[in-house]
Amino acid sequence: MKIGRKRKAKAEIPTSSMSDIAFLLIVFFMATTKFDVKEGIRIVLPQATAEGSEQVQSLTLTENEMTRLQITEDGRLAVNKDAPRDYESGELDVLIQQKLKLNQQMIFKVITDRDATYNDMIRVVDRLKAADIEKISLSTN
């Protein structure tokens, strides 16, 4: 009787679908990846000076040099000595442009009440930044 020799099966890992799997994983990572970009309003704070220090100089600025924007606790805005009232963004833009016409180097001092919200302050600073103003001072009362 003739006994046939068993042929050894060739060991092989099928790799044809490897790229499909890899692309599926890529799609997953692309869909779930969210680049954490930091965006916001940039401000440079003034240097801190100790009270009574020799570096502290008192300056008296006129309304032609500095505009006081006072934010009340309920979010209304008082410009210089005017009574506080609600300002729309457009109105605020017009006011800023008027002040800049008086003096291109105008300093804007934003005085926010401690009980006003952070959003109220950002709303005003955003309009100042939109007008390309860099001389912004932040303070509270």
Add this chain to the structure above:
Amino acid sequence: MANIKKEKNRDAFIPTSSMSDIAFLLLLFFMVSTVFVQEKKFWVERERWPLAESIERVPRNHTTTIYVMRDETILIDDIPTRIESSEDVFVSTTLIRKKEEDPELVVCFRTDRETKYGVMSDVMRQLQDAQTLVVTFETQKRAD
């Protein structure tokens, strides 16, 4: 007469053997660059940030983030703190250390828009004490 042979049409063939290598390279890139953001106990969701129009991008490499919650809890380096009195100087001491490590440090605020300004003012005062003067208030882009 010369014998003119008909040119055989060659089969169009795109080599795909290296496709999986390319795919795995891309996969590797996404795997390395992905950082899964863990939900923290203290967190200010993007939806809670204020809206603004004139925003600018901040390069990430010199930034540190301070979270300020609506209940006036401040989170810096994943450590919650509060400023109740002038003796609470955790923010300034942390920033002094960070400023020594990176002199170009920029502080980014992720603050809930309903937070009272008083706490922000206190934090900024401590920033000034730490000579960390460049700050960014993170905002959402206002859709016009």
